[in-house]
Every structure is written in C-alpha cells, then in structure tokens.
Amino acid sequence: MPLVAVLGATGTQGASVATRLLADPTTYQVRALTRRPESAAAQALAARGAQVVRADLNDAGTLGPALAGADALFVVTAYWPSLGPLGRDGAGEEELAQFRNVAIAAAGTPTIRHVVLSTLPGCAAMSGGKLPVPHCDYKQRAAAWIRDAHPGLWARSTQLWVGWYTSNLATVMRPVPVPVPGNDDTSKSYLLALPSRGDALLPMAGDVGRNVGTLVEAVLRTGPATTGGRPDRRLRHGDAARPRGRRRPHQNHGGRRRVAYAEVSDAHMARLHGDVGAELAAQFRWSEAYPDWHGFAPDRTLGLAELGLEEGGRRGRWWGSRRRSGRSRTKSSSKPILGSSPPSRRKGRTRRGREKRR
Numbered sequence: 102m103p104l105v106a107v108l109g110a111t112g113t114q115g116a117s118v119a120t121r122l123l124a125d126p127t128t129y130q131v132r133a134l135t136r137r138p139e140s141a142a143a144q145a146l147a148a149r150g151a152q153v154v155r156a157d158l159n160d161a162g163t164l165g166p167a168l169a170g171a172d173a174l175f176v177v178t179a180y181w182p183s184l185g186p187l188g189r190d191g192a193g194e195e196e197l198a199q200f201r202n203v204a205i206a207a208a209g210t211p212t213i214r215h216v217v218l219s220t221l222p223g224c225a226a227m228s229g230g231k232l233p234v235p236h237c238d239y240k241q242r243a244a245a246w247i248r249d250a251h252p253g254l255w256a257r258s259t260q261l262w263v264g265w266y267t268s269n270l271a272t273v274m275r276p277v278p279v280p281v282p283g284n285d286d287t288s289k290s291y292l293l294a295l296p297s298r299g300d301a302l303l304p305m306a307g308d309v310g311r312n313v314g315t316l317v318e319a320v321l322r323t324g325p326a327t328t329g330g331r332p333d334r335r336l337r338h339g340d341a342a343r344p345r346g347r348r349r350p351h352q353n354h355g356g357r358r359r360v361a362y363a364e365v366s367d368a369h370m371a372r373l374h375g376d377v378g379a380e381l382a383a384q385f386r387w388s389e390a391y392p393d394w395h396g397f398a399p400d401r402t403l404g405l406a407e408l409g410l411e412e413g414g415r416r417g418r419w420w421g422s423r424r425r426s427g428r429s430r431t432k433s434s435s436k437p438i439l440g441s442s443p444p445s446r447r448k449g450r451t452r453r454g455r456e457k458r459r
C-alpha cells in the first residue's frame with residue numbers, strides 16, 4: 102500500500118489531503134509531517150491512523166529521514182507566517198529555500214514516485230514584471246528551480262494551484278458588521294471591503310477542506326498521466342467568483358444577512374494591515390488583470406474530467422464535489438495510484454503523446 106508523506110498535515114491544505122487519504126485506509130498509508138508531533142492536531146491525526154513524523158522545512162536535516170520509504174509526497178510551504186518578521190520578499194526567499202530543502206530530500210529518496218507541489222501562478226512573469234505578487238512568484242521561482250536542478254524529480258511532479266480559500270471570507274477577510282443604508286437592522290448588515298473592483302473575478306477554491314484532498318487523491322490515483330514526463334504539467338483548482346457576488350443575502354450562522362461590498366485602495370490596505378495588506382492588494386489587483394487561470398496554459402493544464410472528477414455541489418458551481426466516477430476521459434484515471442506504468446511507456450496516453458502521434 103503506498104505511503105504518502107503530507108507536509109502541512111496539521112494545516113488547511115495538508116489536513117485536507119491527509120483527511121481524504123485516511124478515509125481510504127485500504128488504499129493509502131499517511132505520514133503526517135509536522136514540526137510538532139506532540140501538538141493536538143498531530144495527535145488527532147495519529148488517532149485516525151496516520152504516522153506522525155517530525156519535519157521542519159527550514160531544517161533540511163529533518164527532511165530526508167522524514168521522507169524515508171515514502172511513495173508519494175504532498176508539499177505545501179509557509180509564506181504568511183514569515184511575512185511580518187521578514188517582509189514580503191524575505192518571506193518569499195524563505196519559502197524558496199523551503200521548496201529547495203524538500204526537493205533535495207525528495208530527489209534523494211528513491212522510493213518517491215510522485216510529488217504534488219502546491220504552488221501558484223507566476224504573477225510577475227505573466228504581467229511582464231508589472232504586477233508582482235511575492236507569495237505567488239516565489240512559488241513559481243521554486244518550481245523553476247526544481248525543474249532545472251532536479252529534472253528527474255520534476256518529471257514526477259504535478260503542480261497544484263489552489264484558488265483563494267472561500268473560508269477566508271469567514272476568517273481573515275470576513276465581512277464586518279456596519280450600518281448599511283436601507284437596512285435598519287444593523288445586526289444583519291455587513292460590509293465586505295476588499296482591495297478589488299467590485300466586478301472583478303477572483304479564482305476561488307471552494308471548500309478547501311474537501312477540495313484539495315479530493316484533487317490530490319485524484320492526481321495520485323491517476324499517477325504518471327498527471328506528470329506524463331511533462332515538465333510543466335500542472336493542475337489548478339478554483340473557479341472564478343465575483344467578490345461583489347457576495348452582496349447577495351449572505352448566509353452565516355443561520356441568519357440571512359445583508360452584505361455590502363466596498364473597494365478599498367491598495368494604499369489604505371497597506372496602511373491598515375502593513376505587508377499583509379500590501380500583499381493581499383497585489384494579489385487582488387493581479388487577479389483583476391488575470392482572472393482566468395484556466396486559460397494560462399490550456400495545453401499544459403489538467404481538467405477535472407481527466408482526473409475523473411466533476412465540478413458541482415450543493416452550494417454553487419465553485420463548490421467542487423468529489424466524484425470517483427468511472428467516466429474519466431483517460432484510461433489512466435482508473436489505474437490505482439502509483440501502480441501505473443512509468444511515463445515513458447504511457448506516452449501515447451498523454452496529451453503530448455497524442456500530439457506527437459498526430
């Protein structure tokens with residue numbers, strides 16, 4: 102049974118992956134990697150059947166032993182916690198070093214056959230340097246470094262682009278209660294203030310707790326066809342949703358509430374929230390200019406159907422739902438993860454293979 106090492110298993114994305122894989126104990130073993138194996142979150146994972154192993158992305162020496170014997174690896178790195186102490190580029194440099202550390206360890210672990218890297222689009226490169234967003238750009242710099250320094254590992258890797266967490270609207274960017282003209286009951290009036298035009302599109306990831314795990318499991322199950330020996334094969338999840346769409350009655354904690362939307366200037370965001378505000382503003386402005394992640398590299402991007410998944414769900418189309426259907430377009434999706442034949446033998450089944458054969 103394949104053993105999947107999961108970084109960030111006590112956090113949002115990694116927990117989603119660990120939860121999904123732990124739900125299938127006859128198919129996967131999970132190794133949760135954490136800096137604090139004794140923490141309640143890590144112990145909860147252990148109670149659900151995960152191995153819990155100490156690993157620190159900033160401490161390269163911990164990573165090799167933590168990956169020993171793993172068949173697959175999910176990588177998510179930390180940017181935001183270092184933003185305060187290190188600044189926007191300093192946090193990015195640290196994140197780049199984290200990717201390097203784990204890539205070197207993974208490349209030195211012969212059992213690893215598939216790596217899923219949680220990255221984001223390269224905003225500076227895409228905008229010709231006009232709209233840099235360090236927490237995205239350093240992830241793409243890291244991907245480029247892995248591609249150049251460890252091509253063998255890169256050929257076994259899939260990038261996953263996760264859209265803006267919908268849960269941010271209940272946490273870091275939650276609407277605040279304010280009196281709104283036309284609504285006398287201020288207890289039910291909220292203001293959502295973001296550094297973005299009201300009609301802009303924002304790629305959102307829906308229910309991250311479920312969707313990330315669903316996607317990563319599908320990528321692992323599909324196996325080499327998601328890498329296909331193709332250096333730039335990547336998957337992004339997240340659909341476009343309009344921030345202003347949140348103006349409709351907003352259901353929260355049971356009541357119907359009125360939410361008004363206001364655009365905040367970038368400068369005001371930075372004044373209010375320092376580097377975090379500046380970084381968020383940069384991300385939103387970039388999203389205004391480049392809303393369509395699906396169109397960035399269509400020939401190099403996997404769709405949900407190729408993974409045997411379907412978009413949809415109870416609450417709207419950006420709430421992707423898990424479907425393990427047999428209706429996938431690729432034969433490879435029905436193969437068990439990590440049991441598939443290597444990329445070279447599967448050439449004809451990848452899009453590139455099909456293109457070459459034409």
Ligand SMILES: NC(=O)c1ccc[n+]([C@@H]2O[C@H](COP(=O)([O-])OP(=O)(O)OC[C@H]3O[C@@H](n4cnc5c(N)ncnc54)[C@H](OP(=O)(O)O)[C@@H]3O)[C@@H](O)[C@H]2O)c1
Nearest residue numbers: 109110111112113114135136157158159178179263265266
């Ligand atoms: N928020 C969004 O809307 C959004 C959207 C797309 C992408 N992202 C990206 O998602 C990433 C963060 O992922 P997340 O939201 O899942 O994180 P999170 O919920 O904040 O949790 C952080 C996780 O990272 C682990 N971690 C932190 N520093 C570590 C280190 N030095 N070594 C090993 N593990 C470490 C923590 O584990 P322990 O504490 O147990 O060690 C924890 O499990 C960021 O890179 C961000 O840019 C965020």
